[in-house]
Amino acid sequence: MAYELFSRRGVRGVGVNELISRSGVAKASFFRHFASKDELVLAFLERRDQQWTVEAIVSEARRKGGTPEEQLLAIFDVFAEWFARDDFEACSFINILLEMGSEHPLGQASIDYLARIRGHVQQLAEEAGLQDTENFSRSWHILMKGSIISAAEGDLAAAGRARQLAGWLIDHHRA
Amino acid sequence: MAYELFSRRGVRGVGVNELISRSGVAKASFFRHFASKDELVLAFLERRDQQWTVEAIVSEARRKGGTPEEQLLAIFDVFAEWFARDDFEACSFINILLEMGSEHPLGQASIDYLARIRGHVQQLAEEAGLQDTENFSRSWHILMKGSIISAAEGDLAAAGRARQLAGWLIDHHRA
DNA sequence: GCTAAACGAGACAGGTTGGTCTGTCTGGGC
């Protein structure tokens, strides 16, 4: 409920009143559970990390690819399907980071979750036996984020473009 | 005045009251000039396109590079300097697109201005004699946007990483 | 069956939002 709303309209675009009236919960009950709206957003981000990053992207990519290298590239195949969905709403971590700024606690939390995504990539790179996985994962992440923004602009082929660049990046990090 | 405020804090983060009290203009005068806040933002975006895209990035990159290919790569040298600034506030077009959504008029305008940026890249690619400049510029733009987000996260080396990927992209688009 | 915690509904507070409207003042054309 709150999940979809925050995903689609951002943090500032959804008020607690709307959240409460839609969820059929009382305001007092809401604030008993979450000390503030920001804490709800924090819980949303955590769920997003689990549900989207881990389950929808990483696990799915691992399932799709045979070798670790293929699993890495499969990230962009998952992205391609994701970009094509009509309820595509970009990456909440990026959205909230840019919306709140890197100083804000929610921006900081978003940065942390983005770092976790990079961690997953680095893990896959390790498994693939690539070199310099720290820099590899950072470059890889640039492709992921860039393609997401391009998809938000309407470029449905963005995942394919990023995948091509990603292939060259793998080539240059092989032993 | 409004320019810096919108750049740093986003559209929803700055109210008209603050704009007006800071600029020493009367509220009525403000609304005589701009029919709504959105129109002010539209004017801001146009100025951003001129001042930032055209003058700060494209012209500067053209000045820096000798050959057209070097000029293309110089975009990321300009980015490197830009990312290092302590008042770095990411790309207003991306910020506003994600903040308002692609349906909103301001989101649409942001998409248009991003397309203009891609047009500049395509123009440079033409001058460099590269092949398939349409797809080239779209891939290139992924690198630009991805590195900007990474810089917003705090990765100061993002421009360098993107530049490396960009080099490979050029290699694959040469005749 | 009793107590106590949790519940939904919603009034309320204090502040901010985008936007309108009423004034008063000033500068230039005639």
Add this chain to the structure above:
DNA sequence: GCCCAGACAGACCAACCTGTCTCGTTTAGC
């Protein structure tokens, strides 16, 4: 001298914001 467009200052509006508080009612533990 007179007039009027446009400037400023700021009151004002309805709607919304986050967060608190008061109600009654429901539920759970013992």
